[in-house]
Amino acid sequence: MATVGMRLGVAPRERRRGNPARRAELGLVVFGSLIVTAAYVVASIGTTAKVPAHLAVFLVIVLGLGLAAHGATRLLAPDANPVLLPVVILLNGLGYVTLASIDQPKMFPPSLQAMWTAVGVGFYVVTLVVVKRARDLDRYRYLLVVAAVGLMLSPLVPHLGYAVGAYNESVRLWIHIGPLSGQPVELAKILLVVFFASYFAEKREMLAIPTARFGNRLVVDPRPLGPILAVWAFCMLVLAAERDVGFAVLVFAIFIVMLWTATGRGSYLVLGAAMFATGTYVGSKLLPQVNSRIGDWLHPFARTNLAGGSYQLVQGLYGLGSGGLVGTGLGFGHLSDIPLVGSDYIFAAFGTEWGLLGSSVIVAAFALLAGAGLRVAQTARSEFAKLLAVGLTATIAFQAFIIIAGIIRLLPATGLTLPFMAYGGSSLVANYILIALLVRISDEGSRPPVAPAATAVRVPAAVS
Secondary structure (H helix, E strand, O other): OOOOOOOOOOOOOOOOOOOHHHHHHHHHHHHHHHHHHHHHHHHHHHHHOOOOOOHHHHHHHHHHHHHHHHHHHHHHOOOOOOOHHHHHHHHHHHHHHHHHHOOOOOOOOHHHHHHHHHHHHHHHHHHHHHOOOOHHHHOOHHHHHHHHHHHHHHHHOOOOEEEEEEOOEEEEEEEEEOOEEEOOHHHHHHHHHHHHHHHHHHOHHHHHOOOEEEOOEEEOOOOOHHHHHHHHHHHHHHHHHOOOHHHHHHHHHHHHHHHHHHHOOOHHHHHHHHHHHHHHHHHHHHOHHHHHHHHHHHOHHHOOOOOOOOHHHHHHHHHHHHHOOOOOOOOOOOHHHOOOOOOOOHHHHHHHHHHHHHHHHHHHHHHHHHHHHHHHHHOOOOHHHHHHHHHHHHHHHHHHHHHHHHHOOOOOOOOOOOOOOOOOHHHHHHHHHHHHHHHHHHHHHHOOOOOOOOOOOOOOOOOO
């Protein structure tokens, strides 16, 4: 009997001379860095009437950070989506330029923001190195949720957490360790998204398919929803104790969106809307700052003289109005008139100097970031990775929407900050980690299928 070796399966992928996605990303990173540098020159001319002396250094730093992040992506996630990183670099750079044009260097020092940007890029690289596969996070979901709860509780620890005044009430969000301070809830929100994705991926069928009988009808068994509802409710209680309305709304929105994505049942959206309405009513009765913010939203011009009233909101509206279609010009806006303009109201500062057209670019950039994130979710290889990508994308998208809607008076103010643009180290670092996780999921989903091992099939020789 003669044997003939026959190879079955997919042939190995030929070695490519270059990765088109990475080439596109490199071009976009360089282009975004040049836009940021040009904006910085214009802002410097507007404020000091001369070109900055350290322009070459600034360009090297901006381009260097972008190229460092790109190099890490090229090496560690070569098949990732090429849109995510360039959009982040552009938003981060334009936020820095806006901070540099604000005449409040002691409150919002641009040099410190630049340092935290470098730290954020460093954590981006570290996340890609540590998280080699998205499924690795699924194994530690209970450890991660315990860490998230610990981070959320840390501002309540005496001598560790401290409060800042806002809306007649102290919001207890910050902790300080030596010379460093930050908001641990920024990192906690990512850990909660990982936990939600892991739990919903495991219980998806039980939460989607009716299996319990209620009279003559089959309904979804509510018992699998109990543990995660308990975790969510505890997080809401902690945020209420810290009087953090903004992150409470954000975590609630992420929870409902991920539950709906996992199950596909519109009834959860209806339940979420009812819970949100009930929570808003109860919060307005129990938390003074909720009632105050709703009043400022409904009657801003009648409450400017109140302690902690709508003065910030009104000044932001005036700033956006003065910007008009094309803005006052970089360095020519009266940004110091807006309280906390570098953190809570940086979008108002940007709209003042860049106008409606510039503000629309920021909105479009966040929409592009959200679209790229949802594309990552579509190409994810597992249910867990898909839900994780949806949750991470919703975190960025909802946070941007909530803060922008509060500034333009579409919604009440919440106290959140605009991702990548607002002043703050903990927010920058956490959001760079978030983007790194999206890049990791995108890389896994874009890789071609692994060819199965070649097998030999014995074929009998023809009998002569």
